[in-house]
Amino acid sequence: MSDTVNVSGSLRTRLTLTLIGGAAVLTVLVFVVIRGYVAQIAQQGQDSILAASVSSILDAAILREGAVEVDFPYASLSMLSTDADDRVFYAIYQDDGLLSGYDILPEPTAVSGAATVHRTVDLDGTAIRMATAARTLIGADTRTIVSVSIAQTQEALAVTLNRISRNVVIFGAGFFLLTVVLSFWATSTTIRPLRRLANSITRRGPDDLSPVAGPVPNEMAPLVASLNRLMGRLDTSLKQSEDFIAEAAHRVRTPLATVRSHAEATLQRVDRDENRMALRAMIRAIDESSRAAGQLLDHAMITFRADHLEREQVDLLEMVRELVIRMTPVAQMKDINLHVTGVDSVVATGDAILLQNALRNLIDNALKYSPPESEIAIQVMAHPKPRIEIRDQGPGFPPDEIDDLTTRFSRGDNARGIIGSGLGLTIAQDVAEAHGGTLTLSNLPGGGACATFSL
Ligand SMILES: Nc1ncnc2c1ncn2[C@@H]1O[C@H](COP(=O)(O)OP(=O)(O)OP(=O)(O)O)[C@@H](O)[C@H]1O
Ligand SMILES: [Mg+2]
Incomplete structure (x- = not known):
C-alpha cells in the first residue's frame, strides 16, 4: 500500500x-477613491475662498469720470492667508488691458456674467489655482468690462491632503490586517468539513467500510456519494475474495484428504513391495500437494489480510502457549520438548489470525528441521519491542542460503526429504512486515537455528 498522493497546491x-x-485590491481602491474625494472637497474649499476674494474686489470697482478705480479692502486678500504661507497673486484687467496686479498670470479668457471660472495653471513649475470673474461697469457714456483674477499656490492644500492621505493609509493598513485575519478564519472554517471528513475516514477501523453518515456541505456531497459507492463496492468484493479463499481451500484439501485415506487403506491391503513403495510415494506426493495447497492458500489469505490489518490487543505469550499445546502431539512423535519462557503477559496490537499463522510456521520449522529428542526454546519478550525468539537444536539454517530462505518457494539443502513448500518463512516475514516488524534468521554459536519474530 502506498501513501503517496499526487498533490497539487x-x-x-x-x-x-x-x-x-x-x-489588497480593495484597500488600494478604497485609498484611491477616498483620497480623490478628499482632494475634491479640499479644492472646493480653496475655490470658494478664491471666489469670495474675487467678488469682494469686483464689488470695490467703480467707474469714476470714465476711469475704473479699484480700492479693494485689505480683507479681500488677507482672507486667503494660510498656515503654509501660500503665495497669492492678483490681476485686475479693464477690457483687455492689465489695470493693476501681476502680469505673470494668464489673461482671462471669455469671462461672462457673474459666474466665477476656476482653473489650475502652471506658474514656473508650480501649480496654482486661479479664480476669475468679470463685471460690466456702465457710466454716463462708457461701458467697460472689469475682470479680476486671484491665484494662490496650493501648499496648505497639499499639507492637508498629505495628512489625510496618511490617515487613510493607516486606516487602510488596519482594514487590510483585519481582512487577513478574517481570511485565515474564513479559510479554516471553509476547510474544516473537508478535514473532518478526512479524519473520520482515517480514524476508521480497517474493515469499517460503512458509508459516511455525518452531514457534509452541499459541495462535498458528490465526493462523499462516490466515496460511499466505492466503499460499498469494495466491501462486496472483499467479502467475495474472503469467501473465495475459504471455498478454494476447502475444495482443494477435501478431495486430497479423500485420496490420501484411500491410498492408506490400499496400502494396508497390498503385500507386494513394489506396490507398497508406489503407494507410499503416492501418499507422500499427496502430502506435498496438500501442504502446498494449504500454504498457498494461507499465503494468499495473508497477502489479502495484510492490506486490511485487523488490529486488536493480543497476548503473545498466551498465543504461543496455545500453539504449543496444539503442536505437542507432533512434538511428542519426535520426542521433542517445547519449552516456553516469558514474563506474565506480552500484549501487542495486531491481527491475531496472521500472528498465529506466522508463529505456527516458525514452530513448525523448528519441529521439522531439528533432530528427535531435542529441545525447542521459545522465549516471549516485551522489551524493547514485543518479540518472540524460537531456538532449536537442529543443524541451523544453511549459512550460504540464509538470506534467501524468506523468498517464496525457497527451500534449503537441509530440507531434502522433508515435506514442505518453501512458503513458511515467507508467510512469517510478510506478517512481521505487515505489522511494521521484522523476521531475523540466525544460527546459534553452539549450533541450532534461531528465528526472531519482532513487531
Ligand atoms: N529451524 C530451521 N532449521 C534449519 N533450517 C530451517 C529451519 N527453518 C527453516 N529452515 C530452512 O529454510 C527453508 C525455508 O523454510 P520455509 O518454512 O519457508 O519452507 P519449508 O519449511 O521448506 O516449507 P513450508 O512452506 O511447508 O513451511 C526450509 O526449507 C529449510 O531449509
Ligand atoms: Mg516451514
Missing part, C-alpha cells in the same frame, strides 16, 4: 491568497 493556501489578494 493547497485549497487553504489558494483560498487564503485569493481573499488576501482581493482585500
